[in-house]
Amino acid sequence: MKQSELFLKTQKEFPKDEVAYNAKALTRGNFIYKLMAGVHAYLPLGFRVRTKVERIIREEMNALGSAEVLMPALHPKASWERTGRWEGLKKIMYRLKDEAGHEFGLGPTHEEIVAELARFEIFSYEDLPKSVYQIQTKFRNEPRAKSGLLRGREFSMKDLYSFHTDEDSLAEFYERAKEAYKKVFARMGLTAYVTEASGGDFSKQFSHEFMVETEAGEDEVMLCRACQFAQNREITAAKAGDKCPSCTKGKLESVTCVEVGNIFKLGTKFSSPVKLHYKDNKGEEHPVVMGSYGIGVDRLVGTIVEVSHDDKGIIWPESVAPFAVHLLALGAMTPDLKKTAEALYTTLEAKGIEVLYDDREGLSAGEKFNDADLIGIPLRVVVSGKTMEQGKFELKRRNEKEARMMTEKELVAYLAK
C-alpha cells in the first residue's frame, strides 16, 4: 500500500489528554480515532493489526475444535431476566427502551444467549461435548474507560462457550483451552501468566486469568518468577516477599498486570434457567455443564503497544505488524528514485510480502524516519540517492540500531524467507 493513499496522517505530537501509552501512540500514529472515552474507530493501520490479532485467535480456537458463530449485540430483556442478570448487571449493561416500550440490553457477554440457542443443538449425551466461539462487539458501561484500547465501553471480545455432560469433561476441555490460550499470547510476543482468580458469582473453584505485566494494567498479581505461580491479589492474603506456595526456591513479588483473557467453569448456572438439558444413556435428564473463555481483542492490541515500544514509538512483533516492510523513498522524488523504489515495491508485493511504501512528496528524511519509528513496522528499507549510487538498498530492523546494505537480490531473498 502506498502511504500517500492512506486515510489519515500521523500527528506531530502525542495527544495531551491521554495518559496510557497505547492511547498516545496509537492516536499519534493514526491507528485509532477516539470518538469518546472508551469508544474508538480503527483506521487502516490499526484495522490491519486487529485483523492479524483476530486471525491468530481464530487459528488457535479452530485448532481446539471449536466452530465460529456470530451472536447479536441487541438482546431482549427476557433473555437476561431468566438468570437474574437484567438486575444483576444493570450497572454495566446499556439498557434501552423503544418507542413502543419494549426493553433491550446491549450484550456485555453472551452466556444467556448461547445457552438459549444451544437448546436446539444439544438433546442427548451423544451431542456432547461441544463448543462454539465468536469474535463480537461487547458493550459495557465501564466507569473508568480511560486507558485507550485497554478498557473500552464498546470493545471486541473473543468469547467461547463449551458444553459438557459433567465436570470431568469440562475439566479436560478447560485444560486444553488453557494451552490454546498460552499459544495465542505467545504468538503475539506476549508473556501471559496463568493466574488463579476468583470463580466470581459463577463457581466456587478458581477461574484463571491470563495476565501480562505492564504498569498500564489495573490488576495486582502475586507472582513467583522461579516457577511462574501466579495468584490475583484479590483472592490471597499473601504479601510480597512471602515464600512461594508452589515451589521451594521462589519468593512472591507483587506485579501490576493487565488481564488479556480468562477462563471460567460455569457449572449449570446458565443452562438450568433455560432448561438446556441432555438425556443420559438411561434417558434421565440433567442440566448441561458449561464453561466460558474470553479474550480481549482490542485489549490485546493495546497491551502489545504497552509492552513493545521505545521512546520513538511502537515496535510491532512480526505476527501482528500492520505491514512486514516499510519502504521509504528519501530525498527529492526524482524520476530515478521513484522508478527504483516502485520497482522494489512491485517485486516485494508480487512475492506476497506486505509493504507500506512511503512515496510521499515534500517530506524530509527526518520526518519519514520519525513516522517509520512511530508506526513501528518491524523492517525498514531505504532507497535514496546515496543507496542508488551503490546499487543497493538499506535494511534496518525496528528493534536494532545497525542498518545493513543489500543488493535487490539479497534483499528479496532475505525478506522472502
Ligand code: ATP
Ligand atoms: P476486567 O476484570 O478487566 O474488567 P472482566 O473480568 O470483566 O475484565 P471478562 O468479562 O471475563 O472480563 O471478559 C473477557 C476478556 O475481555 C477479559 O479478559 C479482557 O481481556 C476483555 N475485556 C473485558 N472488559 C473489557 C473492556 N472494558 N475493554 C476491553 N477489553 C475488555
Ligand code: MG
Ligand atoms: Mg476479570
